[in-house]
Amino acid sequence: MENYIILPGQHKLPPLAYPYNALEPIIGSETVKIHHNKHHKGYVDGLNKAELQLVNARKNKDFSLIKYLENEIAFNGSGHILHSIYWTIMAPLNKKTQIKPLTYNQILTSFGSFESFKEQFIESASKVEASGWGILAWNPAWRRLVILQAEKHQNLTQWSSIPILVVDVWEHAYYLDYQNKRKEYINALWELINWDEVEKRLLLAMQGITPLKKVYI
Numbered sequence: 001m002e003n004y005i006i007l008p009g010q011h012k013l014p015p016l017a018y019p020y021n022a023l024e025p026i027i028g029s030e031t032v033k034i035h036h037n038k039h040h041k042g043y044v045d046g047l048n049k050a051e052l053q054l055v056n057a058r059k060n061k062d063f064s065l066i067k068y069l070e071n072e073i074a075f076n077g078s079g080h081i082l083h084s085i086y087w088t089i090m091a092p093l094n095k096k097t098q099i100k101p102l103t104y105n106q107i108l109t110s111f112g113s114f115e116s117f118k119e120q121f122i123e124s125a126s127k128v129e130a131s132g133w134g135i136l137a138w139n140p141a142w143r144r145l146v147i148l149q150a151e152k153h154q155n156l157t158q159w160s161s162i163p164i165l166v167v168d169v170w171e172h173a174y175y176l177d178y179q180n181k182r183k184e185y186i187n188a189l190w191e192l193i194n195w196d197e198v199e200k201r202l203l204l205a206m207q208g209i210t211p212l213k214k215v216y217i
């Protein structure tokens with residue numbers, strides 16, 4: 001059985017399942033290219049670097065930088081995970097998907113109606129303070145879906161919640177295509193949501209994560 005453990009410093013930028021221009025006209029190829037190849041890669045590199053520094057800190061019994069390293073790992077690690085999910089929950093317009101039964105039913109249970117969910121999600125994502133994310137997550141403790149805001153990548157989380165649908169609302173995600181019109185970008189991105197992938201992630205989240213399955217990235 002293949003082992004999916006990722007050792008410190010071994011994180012890799014996951015390739016996209018589509019070419020950089022595949023999300024046009026909703027997200028331009030220049031945005032996707034810079035976002036994936038520069039921004040996301042920067043988080044992977046930052047995470048690897050901080051983890052390896054932490055390995056050295058343990059070896060040398062020198063934890064003088066621990067506070068800095070914890071911050072670097074929370075920021076870059078969360079950034080890497082959220083971006084890895086973000087790329088997969090979008091699909092080109094010619095591969096448009098419909099919402100699937102498990103997701104739909106859990107949305108009804110958690111938010112009352114699909115319309116209410118959509119309204120709350122878009123409002124929540126569009127009102128994230130400064131840079132961050134709109135997140136739909138499965139909360140295993142409550143056994144239902146929750147909508148969260150993340151500031152930067154790591155703030156305002158709810159422990160144990162598993163993100164299944166994420167929207168990047170950092171300016172780098174939309175500024176070239178939408179300038180300062182964040183809500184316009186989120187509304188447009190809604191058309192790209194890959195509901196098959198959301199369903200798959202929700203199913204895995206509800207079953208609990210097993211180390212024998214590759215879940216996030």
Ligand code: MN
Pocket residue numbers: 035039083168170172173
């Ligand atoms: Mn981003």
